Amino acid sequence: MTKNQISWLFLGFSGRVSRAAFFLAGLLLAVLQALVLYRFTLAPEGSGASGVWALLFWGMFMLSAFSSVALGVKRLHDFGKSGMFAFALFVPMVSILAFIVLCLYPGDPGANEYGERTNAPKQ
Structure with missing residues (x-):
């Protein structure tokens, strides 16, 4: 993978x-x-390391939230649905069900309006 x-x-x-x-x-x-949360819990409270790990945790949290939306949008595109439903991944209690459905629901076998094939950007 490049x-x-x-x-x-x-x-x-x-x-x-x-x-x-x-x-x-x-x-x-x-x-x-x-991993980042674990490292934060190991750092002594009030230390410089604690502050660094806390900052890394929040950065990782923001990056993973953005990435979760991007992944959800592309997964929904795989079966021809609008990416707007990806925000269901952030609704408590619905998020677990939404993640499971996105992991199990098969995509369109051929091309659809969002791309020719899976695991590739739209050309």
Whole structure:
């Protein structure tokens, strides 16, 4: 995977993404958030390290929130739906169900209005 493909996967809104790519990218974001949070909890309270890890956690949180929307939009595009429904990933209690549905619901087998194939930006 090239640098452009990775930036498209986590930051782009055009195109389509498969169930597996959506799940694995979401899992990676969750693991990175957990790692930063874990490191923050290990830092002594009030220390400089604590402040750095807190700042890194908030930065990671903002990046993963943005990336979750981008991934959700592309996943919805894979089965021909508008990306506006991606914000359901942030509604408590609905978010877990929405994530599971996006991981399990099959995409369109061929081209649709959002792209020719999955795991690629719209050409």
